[in-house]
Amino acid sequence: MIDKSYAIIDVETTGNGIHGNRITEICIVLLKEGQIIDKFTSLVNPECAIPSFITGLTGIDDNMVRDAPTFREIAKRVLEMTSEAIFVAHNVNFDFNVIKGEFKKLGYSFVRKKLCTVRLSRKLIPGLNSYSLGKLCSALGISLEGRHRAEGDTDATVILFQRILSLDPDSKVINTFLNIRSKEATLPPHLKSESLEALPSETGIYLFKDQKGKIIYAGKAKNIKQRVLSHFYDKKNKEFALCQATHSIDHEITGNELIALLLESEKIKRHYPQFNKAQKKPIAPYCIISYTNRKGVVQLAIDRSDATSHSLEVFYTRAEAVEKLEQLCIEYQLCPRYCSLQSTTGNCSHYKIKNCKGICDGKESTALYNMRVQKGLAALKNDQKSYLIREQGRTLGEDSFIMIEDGIYKGYGFVDETAQIIRPEDCKVFLQLQSHTYHTTKIIQGYLKKNGEKNIIPL
Structure with a gap:
């Protein structure tokens, strides 16, 4: 030799x-x-x-x-x-x-x-x-x-x-x-090869950690091992720096991509990892709110707030919120001025909405007008449904669920596939509580847009 x-x-x-x-x-x-x-x-x-x-x-x-x-x-x-x-x-x-x-x-x-x-x-x-x-x-x-x-x-x-x-x-x-089959030459210098071997080829999240065990990157993947390896082969500056700082990798199997996306979002929100860019910036969504003005009239308005759990409805753009307010005005004969759709101190003169009954110039009583506003608010609240999304679990014989209560994401859990869940109390014992945020709302709405009602169980 x-x-x-x-x-x-x-x-x-x-x-x-x-x-x-x-x-x-x-x-x-x-x-x-x-x-x-x-x-x-x-x-x-x-x-x-x-x-x-x-x-x-x-x-x-x-x-x-x-x-x-x-x-x-x-x-x-x-x-x-x-x-x-x-x-x-x-x-x-x-x-x-x-x-x-x-x-x-x-x-x-x-x-x-x-x-x-x-x-x-x-x-x-x-x-x-x-x-x-x-x-x-x-x-x-x-x-x-x-x-x-x-x-x-x-x-x-x-x-x-x-x-x-x-x-x-x-x-x-x-x-x-x-050995050409060995990944030793491509692995980060401080990462034990055993950490890579322990990674599954299943759907879930993975967490890159530094020498002190602090999470420096959170990601989701349909195939955890394959996705982690792709970081090591990527020659971008950011990926190289990430690999140089990585000392260990943890993972969590979720069984499906929806929970993986939601859990990734939760980890980013909680740990603010150094190498994550997406979802780190807090985004305040547009919300429809109500308040009573000095004249006793219930007004509707558009606001931006992180407190999405207290808003009537959440929108990604101001245009979507305006469109919803216009719809309420037309359907319940509300005043564009008192719905913040125009800035004026006199009578309303909206270019599209012409069915105001005159609350803005004293032709209608405040009590009658507020009754219609309350009907509109009740309709908005009724739109915030309670339901489960039933998805596959982590193993054979297991299902997962994502719980939304009154339009608010509550968390996820895992149950036996034979379990009957039709009420909120049926699943709360299995529920892993999570935060409701702009990003989780967007993730769930994206899932519903793609998959429709096929996995929905009303509560």
Whole structure:
């Protein structure tokens, strides 16, 4: 068996995200039979300005790299040193993707087998609190000089990798990591492979967590394992940063997509995960409200409020709310002025609604007018139905339900498929209470629009 060659590499960069990152310094050490046979170190002109926060971290500034070679000028040397070797780095996907990006700018494809010393250390040196290069070196007594400089970090990684080789004398672990079917090369550096293996290929939600167990991303999927894997293969800046920060993944099977969507929304609302964008911004929907003015007339108006559980009806746009108010005006002969459909202090003169009986100019009594308003309000309230959405459960023989009471989402639950549920009290013992929000309303209405009444059980 031919001994493998390893190219241990570290790069310093401009720090502009994975796609905008340019190399400012590179160091490559070629290792064969555990011994150093070649070394290359160079500053690199990134052909762009170096941000001040990067200079503060690495000490590399624009003056230092002004006369340094560009990556194009050292590309041949990088290819020569890595062509027959396995690409090794601490958090390998970062260094590899940066170098791959530099070659892509030159019109070349850079493909190498990879090994990550973070993941290898987790496997062969378990039980440490941290696997950052600094903490690892400290725990193992490895000298680390010139931190955040390419040569200093590479020299320390070489010693660490030699230690790893000594702990894996028959290369059993390394060969497993290099296996084309192994996902070790694509997994986030801090994520145990067991976490991925534990994920089901079923419908539900998944939660990416950081080192402290804090939820940093919540997602839903029809196939949890497949969706989680897609994050690891995505090369967008945001996805790469998410994977770098992920230390563990939890999941919850829901059995159907509707509960998965609702539960994802609840997790985002409760935990405000760093890497979620959608649904994080609180949206106050448009609501129809009623109040009694100084003349004793019950007025209707459109308001925006988070308190959707106290509104008569919820709308996504002001136009929808206006349309509903116009419908009420026509059907119950209400005054456009007292329904906030026109701004005037005199008689109403709406362009479309002409059936006002004169409350606005004293031709109708307040009592008679308010009676019609109350009928309109009662009709609105009656529109807020109580019902269950019956869906498939998590296992054979189980059903799930989503409960809406007086138009308000109450939560979800799971029951035996033979269970008879026709009253609110029948399901409340199984109910997992959830928050009613603009987003849950939108999710449920979207489901009803798509599926109609086929899974609806009136309460």
